[in-house]
Amino acid sequence: MASISWAESYVGQLRALAGDRVLMFVGARAVVRDEAGRLLLIERSDNSYWALPAGAMELGESIADCAVREVWEETGLRAKAVTPFAMYTGPDRTITNMYGDTYQLFVVAFRVDEWDGTLLTTTDETTNAGFYPVGEFPAPMSGAVEETLADLAAFEATGRLVMK
Template sequence: MSSISWADSYLGQLRALAGDRVLLFVGARCVVRDATDRVLLIKRSDNGLWALPAGAMELGESIAGCAAREVYEETGLRAAGVTPFAMHTGADYTFTNMYDHTYQLFVVCFRVDGYGGHLVRETDETTDAGFFAVGSLPAPLAGTVPDTLSDLTAFEHSGQLVLK
């Protein structure tokens, strides 16, 4: 899977101009489940953590388009439909990454409602990928995974968008 280089991405260009300032990161995180309700996780090549497919929105792109693109770039699967179920925003979602770049997140979490294609285990952004039962997720696991899965459960029980 080919993806845009960091330097050419919107956030890469903005980071080059802004230096060490805290930047707003607008992006999507996706929960993809198979027919047996297992969750798709990717092993990120940059930090080695198992995580949900996710990434930053590019200029001119919709947030739903971002979600579908990230799923494709990181797994080779094509999302047939996505449903937003949570928004993670605010100071509690500020983090500093391994490159010492600090971001405040505005992430829309999506449930992928169907997909096609074949799972690609290794991409430009991943070293592995697979479906896992929620009770036996692999380690090391990104901290965003349990929170996101909990929000999806709450959404599916209440029908209400989770706002954080």
């Protein structure tokens, strides 16, 4: 899988055409755990926050393919099986990023059930990565991590997709 630049991405091209309008951002977020139950976190190169692997869906791929691709691009790991467990949608999910661009998010969170490969700690999109025990996460942390983990716990307890 080859990485593409922001300008080449679907959202990057749409942003160039739309100017400062609010855009819909469709994306995926992935929870990857190792055999010890530690959580994979990446340090994002754009804002230095620690986060889950995540990003925007491209034309021609499914939302599950997006999750698999984002894990690959940001960690070098190959997600071999994924399960959706939460959807984050609605006007309360509207954000303005550090570049001043505003998006209403539609994000699907996936649990990575099987993966292989060797973790890369530095990629085009990350400056560090590692597996961390719950409660021992590095800072600063993306606000989405705790909510996503709570929703995964709810999904695993009930088997019901979390819809927000």
